[in-house]
Amino acid sequence: MFIANAWYVAAWSHEVAPDALFSRVITGVPVLLYRKDDGSTVALEDRCCHRGAPLSVGRREGDCVRCMYHGLKFDSAGTCVEAPSQQRIPPRAKVKSYPTVERHRWIWIWMGDPALANPDAIPDTHWLDDPAWSSLPGYIHYHVNYLLICDNLLDFSHLPFVHPTTLGGSEDYANVQPKVERIENGVRITRWVMDTDAPPFAAAVKQWPGKVDRWNIYDFTLPAILRMDSGMAPAGTGAREGTRVDAAEFRGCQALTPETENSTHYFFGHPHNFAIDQPDITRSIHQSVVDAFDEDREIITAQQKNLALDPDFEMSPFGIDSALSQFRWAVKERLENERHARQESVQEALHDQG
Template identity: 80%
Template structure:
């Protein structure tokens, strides 16, 4: 159902405090996050091995956690180190621990084989805390299959229709066919619209007299991470050739993490490198993005409701669907590779 051997965003750094616990369901697994006394992130399954009670309802004891149902105490690696009224603790008395890495304001978690968890595979999102950029953190909870949101992010032709007064711009934007390339673990989408109107959200914070040249260049990689170079510059000033004169530049970072088969965590931010000493500009950009993503949420939730009424319905592919179709094939391929590599799959093939 879900890709396991990959890094998922589990939380923003500010969500996991120095004290207490933070719980969230990730790919169908209840996960508890907390910080050791030195600040290091711990990720454990939020389910006591004794009777399945949430450990996040428990008590911190140094770097350990005590379940407040029957008093079992677990260390930060998930091993049970104390059980009241029981001198011998079974060696299998443990809860699952997950590799976790805190980087650039996001906390990443690996729910697959721990031996394969290479932090070097975590996508670069340094703009989130780079001093040359400014942004606000964002989060939305969706009650939909995460792949429907992937579809939305991989087809920006919806911008002038869903986001007419926010991100959209003129409807000619939808007529421009993007360049779609396969890259490692995903696709790269490049779209330029020359000599067009500035989108409302950017025009509100960056004065640009007359028409603009506008770009969206982004990598969308497994499991559902978007890193986008976007912006606008006065028309005819050479932006497409690499000369960005008086430009409004953004580096959007977005991550989709499945909660369950029918719900999704959506983390996002829109770093910008102009007017970084004006917090009102950062606030305006963030609010515009929040409003636009609420528009996405409305149409995608309505889509999910419609699809659920007829499980036999098959969506029809159009030319604008190239990127999302390729990405879905990449997801299917990775799922099949993991299925074939799992011990249960190997055992079934041997019978």
């Protein structure tokens, strides 16, 4: 079960090209994405209401799409506007449409009640297209439940062990207890490691005079969005007090979108604000992140396979699990609230019918 009333990332902007049909399964629902002639995005259930064929193997006709099984034509709101050899179109001949917003190179989709889809609730990820920052778009497909990836992102003590040659750095990073705070819709994690070695990915793109002071400060909010202020500066130059001298700064933007109960779309960018006129630096940073996330995928996939062998296995909690425990509680609470809201809606409908 997934949170419905939330903004999910459906695609990078470049994935949905003009005059093309793009399909992706989101929270167990097949979704068709395309652009109207004015460039705005459309999201429809990728399942014709007639016989369930995917509209994504159909064809664009202006702002409409035609199912290429029996020829039904749907407008951008999902209403059937034409059925070959049939003058009268049944009023129920519709496919579900979903609100979308394109912002900072990501296309966001609302899978729940359209009346609750407030674009102002979309998290700020402006670093992805801010000219003062540079990054490349990233996407990884996981064959695991999205919450296991959330767990990984909520506990960075794994960095020195899973990513020793990329994002990790020395093992003293794992010995620092982060500060965990509850915020609206999620948690905020703050971790400082003072007088440590620069991690390999940062040492490869910037010269350091010696040790560094390193920070990771990030919000992880429902449904599964990470926005991170991270970086490092020469040790003892006052970074923790707010003075970032000769620093390497990053603004990580990551979004997990459940595909099914056992698969996940992972969108990410790792913008940096130094050497932005040097594309080789951007490519190097991006590749280090890709390599590290592939390392995450390997261990998390192995974890899921192991867990599947014993559905009754209970994980043993440790102190380092504070953030992920709080986030899972927030997910559970939101799901419970949505379940109650659905029950109340059904009861009201039955009462009106009576």
